Amino acid sequence: MGSLDHLLAALTPLNLLLALAGVVAGTVIGALPGLTATMAVAVLVPFTFSMAPAAALIALGAIYTGAIYGGAYAAILLNTPGTPSAIATTFDGYPMARAGRGDLALTLACLASVFGGLVGAGFLLLLAPPMAAVALKFGPVEYFWLAVFGLTLIASLGEGSTVRGLIGGCLGLLLSMIGVAEVGGDVRYVGDFKALLGGIDIVSALIGLYCVPVLIELVATPVRHLEAANQVAGFRLREAAAILARAKFNLARSAVIGTVIGILPGAGGSIASLVSYSEAKRTSPRRDNFGRGEPDGVLATEAANNATVGGGFIPTLVLGIPGTPPDAIILGALLVQGIRTGPTLFTQQGPIVYTFVWGLILATLIMLPVGLLIGRFAFRSIVAIPKAALVPSVALLTVLGSFAVHNNTAEVQQMVVLGVAAWVLGQLGFSASPIVLGLILGSIAEAGFVQGHLIGGAKGSVWAEFLGRPISQGIMAFILLGLLWPWWIKRRGVPQEVPHD
């Protein structure tokens, strides 16, 4: 088990320097829309070939966790998720920014991310093997129900009509089917556009659907984009601390949700933050304020998505199966170094693994001061820049970002077309988030469904397969709870807590 030696090994000046550099680089890269954590890690891998394995892991882990946190900046300040895992942060982060509480949102995001990251790393340190066993119990059917759970969030996002939200969700699901089907190999809805063979790229779609409408609206009026924080200098830490104290349970639950979903290969930060947001909203006395600038919303999403970093390493290191795309890259980097992951890793290469985990914990702690500082800087810049300079700069970011994903001008075009369409749809009353949810969850839901169908058919009963598995039943219970709870609460007439600023 991790003992003092490993902690001390992690505390060398080189490792600390790598952790610091990694967190800074990761945060900056994650903040730029279009640059994902995957990209950040991929760019750094060649540099790690000449490093010792533990140091390499620490550097990569630091970048990864910084990037996941950094995605919150653009989410809060520009309503554009910097990484897919920050989608749910826009729900409440941007409204808070519009209301003049952007710096508070950034501080909360930082604190929540650090907390979530520590919980995830803690699970990795202490409970990796049993957690990995839990991960394996999730089969295709569980993934399907999990995706459905994420989709039911659409119903509870409640921006106006539920029916319109569901329609948007279906549109997103339809968009996710464009391209070659993962199971079955059909070429669907591509027509003559060969560029669409790979399907609609999620990252450029995110940028287009969220950021372009913001840009279009920005030029419409001379009003400043974000109000500068009125009087308060500093990080508003006192306020943040008070909110945190009140939200202890929310934070803990969100971090656990994030870790658990992080251990599921292929799930990732976006799903984790969506599920924890949904649960936070369902159980909060201020649930009607979610989506309008409720701090608990930001706390829930940011804690969850940083917990996936530590959680994702669990199947990666214990089973040799990557939990998230950055984990896959890290696996490759380790292989080049001659490190074979899998059950023998913890026993044969224990020192490397434990030193790395302590390093990850240290990197997460370093993220606290670093994140607050960078956040303050980002906030001041965005607030101070006049619109005439802000609009072209952000537009440039969207173009660069959507290009950089796959070095493809076609994706820039996709991004803009989707973006303009999203603005039009927004004017007609269909907001972007349900569409995005459908787009992301569509492939997971479909793959899970078809695979479950094949397996169930082979076993003799498809119905038994989908409805008879214990974990699935648990998820289904949550789905029903999520759908019925708000209605039941209203019926009982429980008084809503009025949010006070």
Added chain:
Amino acid sequence: MTHFNRLAAAALLAATGTLAGAAGYPDKTVNYIIPFGPGGESDISARLQEPVFKQLTGQSVAIQYKPGAGGAAGWSQLNGMTADGYTVMGTNLPHIVLQPLQKDVGYQTDDITTVYWFHYTPDALLVTADSPIKTLKDFIDAAKKAPGATTLSGSGTNSANHLAQQQFDKMAGIKTTYVPFGGTGKSNAALLGKQVSGSWGYSTVQIQLGDQVRCIAVAMEQRHPKLPNCPTFKELGYDLVGGAYRGVAVPKSTPADVQAQLAGILAKINADPGFIQKMEDGGFAMLNVGPDKMAGFMADIKARYEGLAKEMGIVKK
């Protein structure tokens, strides 16, 4: 003697000229595009090539990912990329033969100019270590008892894994259900989690997952040096040899001398003992098909896959 010396001198000069690079290739970073997501066999083998490439040429390789449509997204765009030798792409068999046969994927097999095939991952039939199935005979018996009930995970539809399942089902006269997953990682997870009875993977998967899985048989001529306990299909009486082949391709209009130089570098990497060791440790099987053998190899392989595809009924055009 003088004649010989002159010949030798000329040869030496020519060799030095080639090494120095008539056009100075490469004199900057080469973009190596993998048409799949990170972490797969294509990615790992490319990552292993990276340091050796740098050592041999002094230039680095920038690995990028362009996943989509099982590789077709990348291959359909290959010939539109800059053809100066600084953009290369990974290619895979059976994909580039099978995909255009089934549907319009935006490219034809002959559009892809592969410069070198440098390894293959032999198909392997895997079960979990605690599975009651211990030998190939156990597997066939279990499949015969309950047709269609044996589920086998694999990566992708109409991929090497799928092909192996179809071929072997036919050879052994059994019926199993193939459950496609989006990538080796997910297929492995399903296997380990016992969501399926077994998995059609590669020798690399056996090495990667170690003691958690048992390799029932592998599709090679002789047993893999790192898998002494895994019998070959051939020795058990089934002529199944093959797997997924991987190579490096360039846009069609890349100049011939650049192609030759690239092939030369790749051949040198393939001869590097350290590289060979790491590849074999990972479960890969080395292969050397360069420009001189390319035409024959491709003709052979195309005939083989086209025959299989017709049998499997996946030729839709």
Added chain:
Amino acid sequence: MTEPARRPDLPGAAGSALMLALGAAALYFAREFSDLGAVFPRAIGAFLVGLSALYIVLVASGRTRRAAGPAGSHLRRAGVAAVMLGWAYALPALGFLASSAVAMTLLMLLAQHDRWTPRRALGVGAGAAAVLIGLYTLFKLALQVPLP
């Protein structure tokens, strides 16, 4: 809290009509898919058609509410959309720096409501140029992204 008057949500109905058409198209094109590959498209297409029809019915029966239209200049908004579209399609033709410089200048003009003073023009222009050069270097050199 007073409820806004119940005006029929015509924009929403229009959008729903569009969605209905999309759903129908999805169902139509799904005929050619294999069995397994058609399950989801058919299901989602059906949902789209059903939900859109439902919403149109809701609008027609006066059960919807219409939000107020957006304030501000529609011309500028359209301008941004046009510039972004042009930018995206000009990228392969004109190259990155050229198309970006033009597009960014146009956007600057669209975003500025107050009058331009020479000082302001210089300041904003220099700032935007700095951002362009800075990000270009970051992406091209540090991140090794081959910009057109």
